[in-house]
Amino acid sequence: MAALGLLARRPASGYDLLRQFQDSLANVWSATQSQLYGELNRLADAGLIEVCAVGPRGRKEYRITTAGRDELRRWLLNPQDDPPFRSAPLLRVFLLGELGRDQARAYLTALAEQADAEVQRLTAVRDAHRWDGDAAAFYARAVLEYGLRANAMQADWARWVLDRGDVGRGADPAGNPAEKV
Numbered sequence: 489m490a491a492l493g494l495l496a497r498r499p500a501s502g503y504d505l506l507r508q509f510q511d512s513l514a515n516v517w518s519a520t521q522s523q524l525y526g527e528l529n530r531l532a533d534a535g536l537i538e539v540c541a542v543g544p545r546g547r548k549e550y551r552i553t554t555a556g557r558d559e560l561r562r563w564l565l566n567p568q569d570d571p572p573f574r575s576a577p578l579l580r581v582f583l584l585g586e587l588g589r590d591q592a593r594a595y596l597t598a599l600a601e602q603a604d605a606e607v608q609r610l611t612a613v614r615d616a617h618r619w620d621g622d623a624a625a626f627y628a629r630a631v632l633e634y635g636l637r638a639n640a641m642q643a644d645w646a647r648w649v650l651d652r653g654d655v656g657r658g659a660d661p662a663g664n665p666a667e668k669v
Contacts, residue, residue, distance in 0.1 A: 492531060492552060495550055495551060499549050536556035599642065601643075603639040603643035606639040
């Protein structure tokens with residue numbers, strides 16, 4: 489749906505879309521080149537997009553069709569169709585008790601540092617763009633703000649877990665040793 493949504497804004501080539509993913513969507517929906525081109529083929533086969541221009545070296549530019557706009561609207565208005573939320577990092581934290589103390593602490597430290605780095609990256613993106621103008625810019629900035637806040641919270645939370653005590657040794661989140669059975 490991300491590619492379809494971007495094409496609803498304006499026609500673009502696969503390369504143009506990949507740059508938009510890297511520049512503005514990477515913090516919420518990443519895509520590799522092979523995933524994106526596969527998705528463009530799938531959307532074209534389904535009649536949701538069409539080639540509107542062919543440039544040098546066979547570079548195709550796509551635009552959304554009426555059926556594509558209808559499908560995008562349907563998807564936007566039906567969040568109950570979304571897959572359930574999953575988080576590999578949280579699953580790892582849930583299972584950190586299987587590791588030793590030093591390994592658990594190293595994972596949590598790395599998680600906090602990765603989140604800090606992402607805050608720095610997103611801050612640079614925020615500061616490099618003008619966010620005034622149209623609704624698309626407003627909502628792109630809103631998503632960027634979510635990324636900033638979510639990553640800041642993740643870094644703070646990982647440090648909270650680290651500060652709770654004997655991580656990796658059966659301590660509960662308050663730092664109290666686990667009871668012996």
